[in-house]
Structure formats: structure tokens, C-alpha cells
Amino acid sequence: MLTLSFIKENYYMLVYAVTLFISLSTYRKYYDTALKYFPMIIAYTFFNEVLGYLVRTYNEISFFQNVKYSNFNDVIYNIYAIIFFCFFYFVYRQLIHNRSYKKWIIISAIISLLAYLISTIFQNPLETNLYYALAISSWLLVFCIILYFKDKAQQQQELFQIHNLMFWVSLALLVFYTVFPVIYVIGYTDYETWIKYELRSVLRVLIVIMYSLFIIGFMKGRRHAFR
Numbered sequence: 001m002l003t004l005s006f007i008k009e010n011y012y013m014l015v016y017a018v019t020l021f022i023s024l025s026t027y028r029k030y031y032d033t034a035l036k037y038f039p040m041i042i043a044y045t046f047f048n049e050v051l052g053y054l055v056r057t058y059n060e061i062s063f064f065q066n067v068k069y070s071n072f073n074d075v076i077y078n079i080y081a082i083i084f085f086c087f088f089y090f091v092y093r094q095l096i097h098n099r100s101y102k103k104w105i106i107i108s109a110i111i112s113l114l115a116y117l118i119s120t121i122f123q124n125p126l127e128t129n130l131y132y133a134l135a136i137s138s139w140l141l142v143f144c145i146i147l148y149f150k151d152k153a154q155q156q157q158e159l160f161q162i163h164n165l166m167f168w169v170s171l172a173l174l175v176f177y178t179v180f181p182v183i184y185v186i187g188y189t190d191y192e193t194w195i196k197y198e199l200r201s202v203l204r205v206l207i208v209i210m211y212s213l214f215i216i217g218f219m220k221g222r223r224h225a226f227r
Helices: 004-009 011-025 038-057 074-095 099-122 131-154 165-189 191-196 199-220
Strands: none
Touching (some): 099 131
């Protein structure tokens, strides 16, 4: 049974679960679009967080036999980040019309993967989150979103499209990933600042905002408006 302390500390996981439920209940609106695999990403996010919590909290649940690594869960977050970013790079490449922008997105994906590969030379992905690679990939995603909106402008389409699920997804990602890398890198490089300004709480509020915007998109989205 979930305790009140668990819910208070991990309320953002409930937001993942609610978002997953709504994404599945509204799936008919976008089942044949570039976001058709989005519910799988949300489900992956939810179960990844649950698994990460279990490994971090219980010594008997571990990926490693070595006691030193018993509570280390960074490896699953490193793998998750690569899959998450590649998914959205692929989505934006599908939706953008401008061929030059498409090439820039491919380049962004390559840079992201290289950032993770190079990071493994200097950081052990089993012991720590590859936060520099994550920051680079985050801002590259922001760059792709900007290209998406620029492409909309070139197509003479309105940027604010209340019934377009992709608008809400892009807005959510833009808000979150513009700020998230800064907070995350601080958490790994300047722990005193992380504690002093309660950046963990700020990060969780940003997660709730992002997934709330996803939910609005699922609820407001119309199939004919997706583009």
C-alpha cells in the first residue's frame, strides 16, 4: 500500500500514471501520427522511475552483485535519456517540411549520440548520470522544437494551435528542457546550491508542468488538427 510519505515525496510519478491513462484513452486521435509511439515513451518513463526508486531504496533490488553498486540506478536513466531524445528527434524530423531543417535535426541526433559516447570516456555510466551529454541533448531538442515552429511560420500556419496535440507537446518540452539541464548539472556539480535553493522541488514542479501540458494536449487535441 502506498504510504502518504511516499506519495508526498514521489507525487510526480502519479502524474506520469495519469498522463499515461489519458494518452491511451485518447489514442484514437493520434494513432496514425508521428506521436503514435508516445504512450510507450510515457509508460517507459513511468516504469523507469518506479524501477529507479526501488533500486535506490531497497538494497535487495539491484542490477549489480557488487555491494558498491547496490543502490546505483544511473545506468537505467542514461539508457532512457538516449531513447527519449532519439524518439523526439525522429518525431520532429517527420513533421518538418524544410529539407535543410531535417538535415539539422539529423546532425543534432548524431551530436547527441556522440555526446553520450564521449561522456562514457570521462564518466562511468554505471556510477553516475551522464549529465553533460544530457544537457547537450536537451538543448539540441530545444533547437529542434524551434526549427519546428520556424517551419510552421514558413508554412504560414499559426503557431498557437489549441487543437494540435503537437503544439502542446512542443510547448511542454520547450518549457522543461530549456531549464532542466541547468538544474540537473547543478545537482551533480554544486550540491550545496542544489540543497540551498531546493532545486529538487523545482525540478519536480517542472515535471508536473510538462506533463500537465501533455494532458491538455491529449484532451484538447483533434485528429484533423495534428500537423
